[in-house]
Amino acid sequence: MIRRRLPWALLGVLVLAQVCYPLTAGATRARLTVATVLLGYLLAVGHALLSRGVRAAGALVAVATGGGFAIEALGVTTGFPFGGYDYSGELGPRLAGVPLVIPLAWTWMAWPAWLVAARLAPPGPRRVALAAIGLSAWDLFLDPQMVAEGYWAWRDPTPALPGLPGVPVSNYLGWLLFAVLLAATLRPLAGPAVDRADGRDAPMLALYLWTYASSVLAHAVFLDLPASAAWGGAGMAVAAVPLALSLAREQRHRRPVDVAA
Numbered sequence: 001m002i003r004r005r006l007p008w009a010l011l012g013v014l015v016l017a018q019v020c021y022p023l024t025a026g027a028t029r030a031r032l033t034v035a036t037v038l039l040g041y042l043l044a045v046g047h048a049l050l051s052r053g054v055r056a057a058g059a060l061v062a063v064a065t066g067g068g069f070a071i072e073a074l075g076v077t078t079g080f081p082f083g084g085y086d087y088s089g090e091l092g093p094r095l096a097g098v099p100l101v102i103p104l105a106w107t108w109m110a111w112p113a114w115l116v117a118a119r120l121a122p123p124g125p126r127r128v129a130l131a132a133i134g135l136s137a138w139d140l141f142l143d144p145q146m147v148a149e150g151y152w153a154w155r156d157p158t159p160a161l162p163g164l165p166g167v168p169v170s171n172y173l174g175w176l177l178f179a180v181l182l183a184a185t186l187r188p189l190a191g192p193a194v195d196r197a198d199g200r201d202a203p204m205l206a207l208y209l210w211t212y213a214s215s216v217l218a219h220a221v222f223l224d225l226p227a228s229a230a231w232g233g234a235g236m237a238v239a240a241v242p243l244a245l246s247l248a249r250e251q252r253h254r255r256p257v258d259v260a261a
Contacts, residue, residue, distance in 0.1 A: 003050045007203035010043040014207075018214060022222035029149065030090040037101045040108030041065075043207065048111055051200040052193040059189035063182050064110040068103030069095075071178050081174035084155035091151055109138050109211070110182055112204040116239050117183070119197035119205070120246060130239055131186075132179035134208070137235030139175045141215040143167045144228035163227025205243060212240040 017036045024032050049057035075082045076097040091099035117131035146152060147166040157168045187194060197205070215236070219229035 004200075006050065007043060007047045010039060010046065011203050011207055011210075014039040014043060015210060015214075018218075022218060027090075030151070033149075033151075034092050034101050037105045037108060040207075041104040044108045044111035044204070047201075047204055052190070056190040056193050059186055059191075059194075060107060060111055063185050063189060064107035065103045067178070067182060067185075068106040069098060069100075071174075072098040072102055075174065079155075081170070081177055083157075083168045083170040083174070085152055085171075086155070087152045088150055090149075105142075106135070106182075110135055110179075110186075112208040112211075113138075113179075113239065114183060114186060114194065115197045115201045115204045116208050116243050118194065119201070120239070120242050123187075123195060128180060128183040131183035132176060134236070134239035135182070136172065136176040136179040137232065137238065138211065138215075139172060140235045141219060141228055141232035143171060144225055145219065145223060148223070148225065161227075161231060164231060205247065209240055209244060212236045 014036065017032060017039060021029065021032055021036070045057055045061060048060045071081070073096040074080060075085065076087070079085075087094065087097065087099055087102075091101050093100050113134035114131045116134050117127045121127040121130045144164050144167055147154070154166065154168055154171070157166050159169050160167055161169060161172075212233075216229050216233045219225040219232065
């Protein structure tokens with residue numbers, strides 16, 4: 001019972017925190033951002049542990065958290081592969097110039113992105129590609145939002161996507177590269193338990209669709225970031241729309257059929 005209810009409970013608290021985000025500002029918003037990431041991290045790693053076991057959860061932490069920190073530290077130090085950037089001090093403690101909360105954020109979304117891909121694509125390159133796109137496209141929302149808040153800044157934000165002048169294209173390409181490496185490494189380390197999605201993954205699939213829909217709405221309406229709403233909406237739709245259609249078909253098939261007497 002706890003295995004089923006705990007992820008849903010954490011998801012509910014996470015949704016509440018995200019709903020409160022546009023209602024805050026300044027230091028309160030920064031603290032809420034950190035708290036939201038911590039909730040998302042606990043949700044993702046906790047679900048991996050409860051549904052797939054210690055090996056899968058450990059692989060997720062090693063690849064997404066450890067790998068995320070390593071590539072962030074490389075990026076801050078050298079500018080590769082994202083371009084040159086610097087973090088402000090608003091996101092809490094830093095190590096090697098990287099706020100410790102940052103690799104937690106990528107872990108938070110890496111797990112649902114993998115499960116979405118496991119549901120929609122067969123094992124192999126297509127699954128890796130879909131998981132990578134599903135994860136890295138989130139950054140089309142995240143980076144413009146965080147730059148607008150002043151949490152980090154780019155030394156040379158050119159060339160940039162139309163409407164997103166504060167973030168260079170190299171950043172998105174760098175995260176796509178890392179997401180491919182993450183997705184390609186996760187399965188060998190995690191083992192066969194992560195080969196397919198099943199009914200246990202409903203909270204993570206809901207998290208992915210919530211992230212997609214709420215990000216489009218928040219950027220378009222509450223955060224005054226219409227360009228990132230459009231770019232992020234188009235990018236995450238590659239995984240989110242097929243997922244929504246797949247869930248809708250599954251729901252239709254589960255409905256009882258009335259048979260005339």
